[in-house]
Amino acid sequence: MSAPKKPASSPAGSPAISKAATTKAAPKKPAAAKATVSKAAAKAPASKAASKATAKAAGKTTASKAAGSKVAANVQANVESDLAAGTVGVSQAAPARRGASVKTAQTSAPRKGKGKSGAAPGHDGQNPFRALMRRNRAPEPATLVIFGATGDLSRRKLLPAVFGLWQDGLLGSAFNIVGVGRQEMTDEQFKDYAIQALKDSKETDAIQPGSLEKFRELLYYEFGDFAGDEVYAKLGRELDRAEEAHGGRKNALFYLSTPPSLFEPISNGLGRLELADQSEGWRRLVIEKPFGHDLASARALNDTIHRVWDESQVYRIDHYLGKETVQNLMAIRFGNAIFEPLWNRGYVDHVQITASEDLGLEGRAGYYEEAGVVRDMLQNHLMQLFALTAMEPPAAFDADAIRDEKVKVLRAVKEIPSGRVKSVAVRGQYGPGTMYGEKVPGYREEPNVKEGSVTPTYVALKLEVDNWRWQGVPFFLRTGKRLPKKVTEIAVVFKRPPLGIFPGGLERNVLAFRIQPDEGVSLKFSSKTPGQEMVLREVVMDFRYDAFGAQLESPYSRLLLDAMLGDATLFPREDEVDLAWRIVSGILDVWEAEPGRREKGPDFPNYTAGTWGPDEADELMGDDRRWRRL
Numbered sequence: 192m193s194a195p196k197k198p199a200s201s202p203a204g205s206p207a208i209s210k211a212a213t214t215k216a217a218p219k220k221p222a223a224a225k226a227t228v229s230k231a232a233a234k235a236p237a238s239k240a241a242s243k244a245t246a247k248a249a250g251k252t253t254a255s256k257a258a259g260s261k262v263a264a265n266v267q268a269n270v271e272s273d274l275a276a277g278t279v280g281v282s283q284a285a286p287a288r289r290g291a292s293v294k295t296a297q298t299s300a301p302r303k304g305k306g307k308s309g310a311a312p313g314h315d316g317q318n319p320f321r322a323l324m325r326r327n328r329a330p331e332p333a334t335l336v337i338f339g340a341t342g343d344l345s346r347r348k349l350l351p352a353v354f355g356l357w358q359d360g361l362l363g364s365a366f367n368i369v370g371v372g373r374q375e376m377t378d379e380q381f382k383d384y385a386i387q388a389l390k391d392s393k394e395t396d397a398i399q400p401g402s403l404e405k406f407r408e409l410l411y412y413e414f415g416d417f418a419g420d421e422v423y424a425k426l427g428r429e430l431d432r433a434e435e436a437h438g439g440r441k442n443a444l445f446y447l448s449t450p451p452s453l454f455e456p457i458s459n460g461l462g463r464l465e466l467a468d469q470s471e472g473w474r475r476l477v478i479e480k481p482f483g484h485d486l487a488s489a490r491a492l493n494d495t496i497h498r499v500w501d502e503s504q505v506y507r508i509d510h511y512l513g514k515e516t517v518q519n520l521m522a523i524r525f526g527n528a529i530f531e532p533l534w535n536r537g538y539v540d541h542v543q544i545t546a547s548e549d550l551g552l553e554g555r556a557g558y559y560e561e562a563g564v565v566r567d568m569l570q571n572h573l574m575q576l577f578a579l580t581a582m583e584p585p586a587a588f589d590a591d592a593i594r595d596e597k598v599k600v601l602r603a604v605k606e607i608p609s610g611r612v613k614s615v616a617v618r619g620q621y622g623p624g625t626m627y628g629e630k631v632p633g634y635r636e637e638p639n640v641k642e643g644s645v646t647p648t649y650v651a652l653k654l655e656v657d658n659w660r661w662q663g664v665p666f667f668l669r670t671g672k673r674l675p676k677k678v679t680e681i682a683v684v685f686k687r688p689p690l691g692i693f694p695g696g697l698e699r700n701v702l703a704f705r706i707q708p709d710e711g712v713s714l715k716f717s718s719k720t721p722g723q724e725m726v727l728r729e730v731v732m733d734f735r736y737d738a739f740g741a742q743l744e745s746p747y748s749r750l751l752l753d754a755m756l757g758d759a760t761l762f763p764r765e766d767e768v769d770l771a772w773r774i775v776s777g778i779l780d781v782w783e784a785e786p787g788r789r790e791k792g793p794d795f796p797n798y799t800a801g802t803w804g805p806d807e808a809d810e811l812m813g814d815d816r817r818w819r820r821l
């Protein structure tokens with residue numbers, strides 16, 4: 192059991208932990224173990240279609256930047272010249288508190304896969320905004336335990352996110368990772384697997400020389416049947432080993448990156464072996480989405496989890512809350528005085544929230560056939576975007592103040608009983624079509640989708656909020672797969688001017704928060720066109736997030752670090768999840784009624800891949816409003 196203490200070897204100067212070869216008995220195959228490493232290694236890192244689409248999106252980013260309007264270009268130029276002149280109020284003298292590896296990152300080539308560098312330099316070639324980009328707290332020594340470490344999410348997102356944090360020196364000293372899975376593997380085999388995953392993932396930061404070798408030393412693996420006790424007993428020994436190695440407390444973050452059917456057995460197993468007990472160090476549970484299949488199952492899951500864990504130990508992850516620009520929505524709303532006075536029924540005509548995806552099913556039929564777009568995107572990501580847009584200003588920027596406000600506004604959403612579904616919600620499923628000049632199959636032709644499937648891949652929804660701020664202001668939400676492009680945006684559309692004294696110019700102003708790609712904020716307003724006539728046209732004032740010259744971090748790295756620091760601000764609380772399910776459950780009840788009880792089955796497919804969804808979605812907006820062209 193006694194693991195030798197190993198000298199520091201991380202780029203951040205963190206002591207790495209080494210496991211004595213004798214600490215693990217020869218692997219014994221558990222009942223549930225079904226494959227060997229070769230199966231794991233055989234899994235494709237990312238589908239061809241996905242990488243192609245991403246590459247296209249990256250290409251488009253550059254193209255659309257170049258094509259920005261003159262106004263946009265001027266505003267951008269102003270921001271950059273302000274930066275260069277140092278007139279933006281950011282102290283360049285602020286000492287860098289991060290480790291050496293961060294300094295290297297500031298001056299080194301852009302990170303792999305993120306496609307963003309574009310530093311706007313100050314006098315000394317450094318972007319002064321970068322001085323603000325640091326975390327002043329490091330987590331305590333801890334073990335990150337990833338259940339489902341051989342899965343797609345772990346391979347493509349989690350391991351790269353942890354590696355990025357570690358390489359940036361943000362994980363403090365004595366951090367280590369235990370992967371847990373059902374496949375029989377030795378530590379060495381898991382290390383090989385994880386290092387290969389880092390090399391393959393598009394999300395991995397630029398790898399500093401020697402980093403992978405050092406990171407490898409932090410990785411361990413355990414396997415077993417998640418329904419039994421043995422695997423949790425082995426985890427207990429891993430925590431003893433980590434404590435001996437770094438002399439800290441036995442802090443542990445358990446990340447459930449498994450199919451949802453395993454959330455309860457794993458939570459119970461950790462409880463049975465007393466691994467949720469915090470007497471020897473903090474213990475936290477991160478749970479992936481989907482959190483429940485409907486309101487009843489989400490409540491049952493919450494109850495089961497709370498038999499073992501206190502709510503303060505539970506971190507339900509919604510990766511949209513880890514996106515920089517989602518957080519920037521709060522910064523802009525509550526860090527400025529000019530927006531809040533307009534943010535209400537007096538000035539706002541309606542709000543549009545769009546999360547369109549160009550990707551199709553990506554081989555996830557097993558999951559998606561059960562979930563569909565309502566559970567996959569609407570109940571979680573879009574409801575969170577809605578809540579952040581519509582909530583009242585919190586009294587403080589802390590977990591409970593923010594989550595209390597989100598809960599209040601979710602509670603104010605007008606119920607959607609079965610009888611109202613038809614008038615406020617539109618569903619769709621894509622048929623065959625063309626994306627980026629290539630033919631793509633319809634949903635029903637995707638591998639492993641049931642013949643004649645009625646699973647929706649598109650939803651548009653009109654939400655009404657019964658409170659003083661938003662009475663009479665509709666919120667239109669839409670999301671779908673195989674739409675023409677990947678774009679997530681929140682657009683606050685203002686009322687028209689009360690009187691038109693110029694030819695033209697009675698357009699609605701729009702404040703648009705671009706969550707991804709081309710992250711930023713733009714304001715559309717009317718301006719006089721040059722010339723003798725008083726003729727107005729719409730122009731756009733554009734702030735691009737890349738003016739900061741920083742690569743955007745992966746949402747998973749932000750959320751993992753927050754969970755390790757015990758900051759739950761960006762994690763939905765139990766009551767938020769419950770309310771979001773309540774809002775969508777009327778829709779699910781109608782759309783998933785037994786064929787006999789259904790008024791009329793959906794006429795699927797009802798939109799062509801590569802188009803903006805079914806026509807009914809336009810009708811949902813009414814005569815005087817239309818979806819933004821994105």
Ligand SMILES: NC(=O)C1=CN([C@@H]2O[C@H](COP(=O)(O)OP(=O)(O)OC[C@H]3O[C@@H](n4cnc5c(N)ncnc54)[C@H](OP(=O)(O)O)[C@@H]3O)[C@@H](O)[C@H]2O)C=CC1
Nearest residue numbers: 339340341342343344345372373448449450451479480481
């Ligand atoms: N993939 C993604 O992009 C996203 C995923 N998520 C969520 O993350 C979680 C994980 O997803 P993902 O990684 O795609 O899922 P995968 O199906 O790729 O695998 C998850 C892991 O669970 C293991 N596993 C599966 N079934 C069993 C079982 N019966 N007993 C023991 N272990 C099992 C797998 O082992 P093995 O390797 O042996 O099959 C693998 O290690 C899910 O809750 C998903 O909804 C959320 C957002 C995005």
Ligand SMILES: O=C1O[C@H](COP(=O)(O)O)[C@@H](O)[C@H](O)[C@H]1O
Nearest residue numbers: 480510548550567568572679707
């Ligand atoms: O959670 C999910 O999100 C992705 C979209 O996430 P994004 O960060 O790429 O916008 C979606 O494709 C997937 O179906 C869903 O499970």
